Amino acid sequence: MMDKVIVSDVVSLYDECKGNAIAIYGAKTVAQRACLYLENKGLEVDLFLVSKKYDNPEILMNKSVEKIEDNKNKAWDCVVLAVSSKYVLDAGKELEKYNIKKLVIISPLMDDDFPFNSCGGNIEISANSFLSLKTQIFADETSKIIIDDGVVIKDNVRITSTNNSIIHICKSAYIGNETVIGADENSKIEVKENVDIGKQSEINAVSNSKIACGDENIIGHNSIMFARESDISIGLHTTVGPYLYITCHKTKIEIGVDNMFSTNVRLCSGNHRVIDKKSGKDITNREKIRTGNHVWIGAGATLLAGSDIMENSIVGAAAVVTKRMEPFSACAGNPAKVIKRDIDWKR
Structure with a gap:
């Protein structure tokens, strides 16, 4: 069962992510800023996850970008859902079908x-x-x-x-x-x-x-x-x-x-x-x-x-x-x- 957590500030984002292997879903600007923040706080972000329905790069910020559909059998400790607010609900539902132990959602308050x-x-x-x-x-x-x-x-x-x-x-x-x-x-x-x-x-x-x-x-x-x-x-x-x-x-x-x-x-x-x-x-x-x-x-x-x-x-x-x-x-x-x-x- 996936543990879903919604955060409304960057301090809470850090607290929820520390101690985990972190992947970030979303390869646009919000995701990049989330990655920079976590890395500046000393955490390591493993990779970016994206959906096939979006046109995304293979490398982002010197990290690999993987299509989540190609990794149906893989498990992730912690995935940060970092997309703009109008996509949060749809993306959150999409990620429920994957093997994610903890999904940390940046709420619309984070815009x-x-x-x-x-x-x-x-x-x-x-x-x-x-x-x-x-x-x-x-x-x-x-x-x-x-x-x-x-x-x-x-x-x-x-x-x-x-x-x-x-x-x-x-x-x-x-x-x-x-x-x-x-x-x-x-x-x-x-x-x-x-x-x-x-x-x-x-x-x-x-x-x-x-x-x-x-x-x-x-x-x-x-x-x-x-x-x-x-x-x-x-x-x-x-x-x-x-x-x-x-x-x-x-x-x-x-x-x-x-x-x-x-x-x-x-x-x-x-x-x-x-x-x-x-x-x-x-x-x-x-x-x-x-x-x-x-x-x-x-x-x-x-x-x-x-x-x-x-x-x-x-x-x-x-x-x-x-x-x-x-x-x-x-x-x-x-x-x-x-x-x-x-x-x-x-x-």
Whole structure:
């Protein structure tokens, strides 16, 4: 007689599995996360079990994947049923006909603890990444999420890709607690290698937009990036203090290589519409914002549509920039003006 146990937290999962030879039924994302958790706690997972009715790999996380129907006479000490909640009842009944001493079922309450693809979208998560047990990942059937080797994603992060969109988090990136990353309507977000995104940040691209964080960027906590029908790009080795705010509508924002932004920097281009009262025409300034390479932006500075900060320049604290600033210069004030020329700066 099979001993069936339902658990609702990962501590109970560990307690029920320890001391047993463990197999995991389900070769999708939930099963991989369950395997990683148990192995990180020092338990050994022998293999993955799957059903013939699913298209599954032969090897998963360097472990063999066996069709359960091919092992009708084999006995298992402990099988962990790790599938998304809508399949739990059907899969549980299916496993009753096999020789399993203990079946540990992750109840629907565990959906928040293990990321899973609930609508058949394409989610690729490297086995060499680390995702907190509170990570939530969702892609619809038209979209894709890729998480590469060495990525660390902390607690309560939510990543969503919908309506022909792609999110790619590249090798060794770090995503802080409670960060939200979302792409919708033919949009793409790329977090490149060794990027560090601070806690409680939001990155959203909608309506044919692209957001790219360059290699080795550091984005401070509580930062916001929002693109609608726009492109936002940040060059490599750029560091940004907390409370960055970037909003971009029907235009581009380009941040160069080796920039340094202090806290509370704002870049706003093409936000709400401005209408000429007499003609009724939309006269919103949607010029792009650009910073060249090796630019230093002081605390509380604002760059509005049309700002073009040339290379090796400094923007003073609380400055409001609306136009092109010379290379190797420092500007300050509202509106910002060049106050010093023929200068450079170092970190």
